Amino acid sequence: MRSKYVHGHRQRERQRLQDQAGALVELLHGDTRYPNGSRVLEAGCGVGAQTVTLARRSPGAAFVSIDVSAASLATARQAVKLAGVENVEIQQADILDLPYAEASFDHIFVCFVLEHLPHPHQALARLRRVLRPGGTLTVIEGDHGSTYFHPNSAAAYSAIDCQVKLQAQAGGNALVGRQVYPLMIGAGLDDVRVSPRMVYVDASRPDLVESFTENTFIAMISGVRRAAIAAGLTTAREFSAGIRDLRRTTWADGVFCYTFFKGVGVLQGSRRNGQ
Amino acid sequence: MRSKYVHGHRQRERQRLQDQAGALVELLHGDTRYPNGSRVLEAGCGVGAQTVTLARRSPGAAFVSIDVSAASLATARQAVKLAGVENVEIQQADILDLPYAEASFDHIFVCFVLEHLPHPHQALARLRRVLRPGGTLTVIEGDHGSTYFHPNSAAAYSAIDCQVKLQAQAGGNALVGRQVYPLMIGAGLDDVRVSPRMVYVDASRPDLVESFTENTFIAMISGVRRAAIAAGLTTAREFSAGIRDLRRTTWADGVFCYTFFKGVGVLQGSRRNGQ
Numbered sequence: 001m002r003s004k005y006v007h008g009h010r011q012r013e014r015q016r017l018q019d020q021a022g023a024l025v026e027l028l029h030g031d032t033r034y035p036n037g038s039r040v041l042e043a044g045c046g047v048g049a050q051t052v053t054l055a056r057r058s059p060g061a062a063f064v065s066i067d068v069s070a071a072s073l074a075t076a077r078q079a080v081k082l083a084g085v086e087n088v089e090i091q092q093a094d095i096l097d098l099p100y101a102e103a104s105f106d107h108i109f110v111c112f113v114l115e116h117l118p119h120p121h122q123a124l125a126r127l128r129r130v131l132r133p134g135g136t137l138t139v140i141e142g143d144h145g146s147t148y149f150h151p152n153s154a155a156a157y158s159a160i161d162c163q164v165k166l167q168a169q170a171g172g173n174a175l176v177g178r179q180v181y182p183l184m185i186g187a188g189l190d191d192v193r194v195s196p197r198m199v200y201v202d203a204s205r206p207d208l209v210e211s212f213t214e215n216t217f218i219a220m221i222s223g224v225r226r227a228a229i230a231a232g233l234t235t236a237r238e239f240s241a242g243i244r245d246l247r248r249t250t251w252a253d254g255v256f257c258y259t260f261f262k263g264v265g266v267l268q269g270s271r272r273n274g275q
Numbered sequence: 276m277r278s279k280y281v282h283g284h285r286q287r288e289r290q291r292l293q294d295q296a297g298a299l300v301e302l303l304h305g306d307t308r309y310p311n312g313s314r315v316l317e318a319g320c321g322v323g324a325q326t327v328t329l330a331r332r333s334p335g336a337a338f339v340s341i342d343v344s345a346a347s348l349a350t351a352r353q354a355v356k357l358a359g360v361e362n363v364e365i366q367q368a369d370i371l372d373l374p375y376a377e378a379s380f381d382h383i384f385v386c387f388v389l390e391h392l393p394h395p396h397q398a399l400a401r402l403r404r405v406l407r408p409g410g411t412l413t414v415i416e417g418d419h420g421s422t423y424f425h426p427n428s429a430a431a432y433s434a435i436d437c438q439v440k441l442q443a444q445a446g447g448n449a450l451v452g453r454q455v456y457p458l459m460i461g462a463g464l465d466d467v468r469v470s471p472r473m474v475y476v477d478a479s480r481p482d483l484v485e486s487f488t489e490n491t492f493i494a495m496i497s498g499v500r501r502a503a504i505a506a507g508l509t510t511a512r513e514f515s516a517g518i519r520d521l522r523r524t525t526w527a528d529g530v531f532c533y534t535f536f537k538g539v540g541v542l543q544g545s546r547r548n549g550q
Contacts, residue, residue, distance in 0.1 A: 145423050146532070150453045152420075178425045181477040182528035196475045196532065202456040204467060253457035257421070257471065257534070 024212070025053050027197045028111075028140055028260060036060025038106040043095050043127055044068075044113030048076030051090075052083040054109060059087060064105070066093040095123045103132040111140040114183065118171035124187035133269030137189055138262070143177025146198075146259035147217070149249040156249075159242025162228035163221050169231070177261040189265030201249075201256040213256045218246050299487070300328050302472050303386075303415055303535060311335025313381040318370050318402055319343075319388030323351025326365075327358040329384060334362060339380070341368040370398045378407040386415040389458065393446035399462035408544030412464055413537070418452025421473075421534035422492070424524040431524075434496055434517025437503035444506070452536040464540030476524075476531040488531045493521045 029050070034040050038061045045051050045065035055063050065080075065088055067073050073090055080088050093099055095113070108127050114120040124137070131137060144164050149156065167174040176183075181194040201208040222243055228234050234242075249256045307329070309315050313336045320326050320340035330338050340355075340363055342348050348365055355363050368374055370388070383402050389395040399412070406412060419439050424431065442449040451458075456469040476483040497518055503509050509517075524531045 143423070145427075148418070148420050148453060150457065152450065175427065178423060178530045178532065181479070181530055182425065185478075185528065192479060194475065194477060194479075194530075196473050198471050198473050198534065200469065200471045202469060203460075204456070204469075253460065255453045255456055255469075257453065259473065259532070 024197075024199070024216075024260070027199065028262065029053050029057060032057060032109070032138060034058035034061035034107055038062070039064070039104070040107045040109060041066065041100070041105040041127070041130065042109045042111075043123075044110060044116075045076055045090070046072045046112070048072075048079040048090075050109075050111050051076055051088055052079055052085050055080070055085045055088045056083070061087060061107075063088045064091060065089070066091050066095075066098075068092070068094045096126055098126055098130055100130045102129050104130050106132055106135045108135070108137045110138065112142065114139065114141050114180075115167065115174060115176045116170070116172040120173070120176065120179075120183055121186050124183060128187050128189070128267060131267050133267055135267050136264055137184065137187075137267065138264050139180050139184060140197075140260060140262045141177045141180055142174075142258070142260050144174040146177060146257070148257050149246070150253075150255040151245070151248060153242070153245035153248070155238065155241040156245040157242075158234065159221050159228075159239055159246065162233045162239065163224045165233055166224050166227055166231065177259065180261045180263040184263050184265045187265075188267070190268045192263055192265035194261055194263040197260040197262055199256075199258045199260070203252045203254070209250050209256075212258070213250050214247075217256070217258060218243065218250075221246065299472075299474070299491075299535070302474065303537065304328050304332060307332060307384070307413060309333035309336035309382055313337070314339070314379070315382045315384060316341065316375070316380040316402070316405065317384045317386075318398075319385060319391075320351055320365070321347045321387070323347075323354040323365075325384075325386050326351055326363055327354055327360050330355070330360045330363045331358070336362060336382075338363045339366060340364070341366050341370075341373075343367070343369045371401055373401055373405055375405045377404050379405050381407055381410045383410070383412045385413065387417065389414065389416050389455075390442065390449060390451045391445070391447040395448070395451065395454075395458055396461050399458060403462055403464070403542060406542045408542055410542050411539055412459065412462075412542065413539050414455050414459060415472075415535060415537045416452045416455055417449075417533070417535050419449040421452060421532070423532050424521070425528075425530040426520070426523055428517070428520035428523070430513065430516040431520040432517075433509065434503075434514055434521065437506075437508045437514065438496055438499045440508055441499055441502055441506060452534065455536045455538040459538050459540045462540075463542075465543045467538055467540035469536055469538040472535040472537055474531075474533045474535070477529070478527045484525050484531075487533070488525050489522075492531070492533060493518065493525075496521065 040061050040063050042063055042065040045067050051065050073092055077090050108131050117123050144160055147160055164174040184192045199212050201213050225239055315336050315338050317338055317340040320342050326340050345367055348367055352365050383406050392398050419435055439449040459467045474487050476488050500514055
């Protein structure tokens with residue numbers, strides 16, 4: 001799966017993921033705090049873009065942050081070390097083959113991971129096994145189909161669609177955000193509450209114009225240019241027109257909208273079936 | 276413009292508008308309260324779907340609620356009378372030809388109106404003239420392009436698109452929500468703050484499944500069936516497939532999303548230019 005990761009793993013990509021985390025911290029993570037003494041699994045931590053935020057917000061919890069990619073984990077380790085965060089243990093592990101005992105975590109946190117998996121329900125089922133009864137599972141995912149903007153532009157939608165199609169070809173799903181509820185219910189979690197986290201950007205919010213529309217979203221779509229052209233999904237000219245129109249939404253009269261979905265569910269003891 | 280109103284004006288349509296108002300009251304109006312003694316113009320009140328809510332939330336304010344349609348106003352009068360609300364005066368008037376002196380209102384409220392107008396900027400310019408310096412203009416609009424759901428369905432999007440096209444043919448714009456910010460800025464308002472009001476519906480919110488997805492949104496799209504077929508935008512079979520797929524989103528694993536936009540701006544005295 002590693003080689004198929006649609007966003008790539010260059011330095012610029014790392015910077016993008018770090019920027020994204022910075023801009024969205026409050027919106028996405030403001031309501032996530034784990035109790036002192038709890039043991040939390042961050043599954044699919046990647047380069048650690050959320051790890052420091054998570055750990056700092058719950059200083060009394062002990063985090064185990066895992067990823068399948070050694071390269072990503074090296075960056076994550078640097079980030080954790082640089083931040084002076086001491087309640088995170090970083091381990092290389094595959095969500096589909098977890099080296100942990102059943103019910104060994106009090107809580108599990110999964111952010112921007114399911115979008116990359118061909119079988120997200122399977123990943124949630126595996127994670128559920130290592131969650132103790134009464135513990136919570138938190139899932140955060142974006143949804144590229146939640147993107148719209150002013151001025152409207154078919155070329156811009158086509159450029160976004162290239163990313164959606166490439167992610168699908170790599171076995172992922174860039175529209176997974178809207179499926180967080182059914183996926184969590186399907187994994188046997190209870191009391192599932194999903195809340196949308198909409199990023200609304202106009203010129204009265206210049207920080208978001210820069211950090212989200214430009215440095216997160218447009219940077220992400222621009223990042224698939226070469227792959228999209230190589231895959232025959234677009235031409236250089238078409239793709240450039242789409243990026244130009246996305247940039248147009250950052251002008252003084254422009255508007256840009258994108259929505260993330262955050263779900264929290266509880267594992268009821270009585271419903272565990274040892275799956 | 277009257278005869279072109281895309282939603283039609285039958286009894287069922289009135290019920291739909293009333294249901295919609297009931298379901299969305301808190302989301303859309305929870306933060307709108309006008310000071311005692313203020314004089315507020317509700318421009319384009321229609322059948323009065325928002326009027327009673329508005330007036331009850333600001334019992335010390337005096338509302339003038341206008342619409343161009345005598346038929347709609349008759350219903351609005353009934354609604355106001357039935358609710359026992361006494362701080363509303365209902366008057367027949369055209370937003371584009373307002374029978375009020377300059378700067379004669381402290382605040383103006385416009386909800387689900389701009390979507391029906393061929394020249395919304397012109398309407399806002401006219402409304403601005405009757406707003407006193409320092410007064411606020413509030414605009415609330417939906418945006419059908421903000422609709423997405425699970426399971427995904429091209430047929431469902433096509434059915435929605437019929438409504439968008441019919442509204443465009445009637446001179447309106449069903450995607451106007453995302454334009455609230457540029458429209459208000461363009462009308463010379465200051466300190467414009469637009470906030471999205473997203474309606475997120477899954478099976479954990481059965482009240483919204485019924486009141487919003489079924490009785491508001493699907494009812495609205497279903498309402499254009501005959502006109503859409505007559506206009507050659509779809510066939511009976513295609514449209515039915517779209518409605519079926521929209522209904523599919525109300526099942527236990529379904530998700531439905533729609534977003535309204537609310538903008539509030541202030542008229543600065545120094546910027547008034549007597550337009």
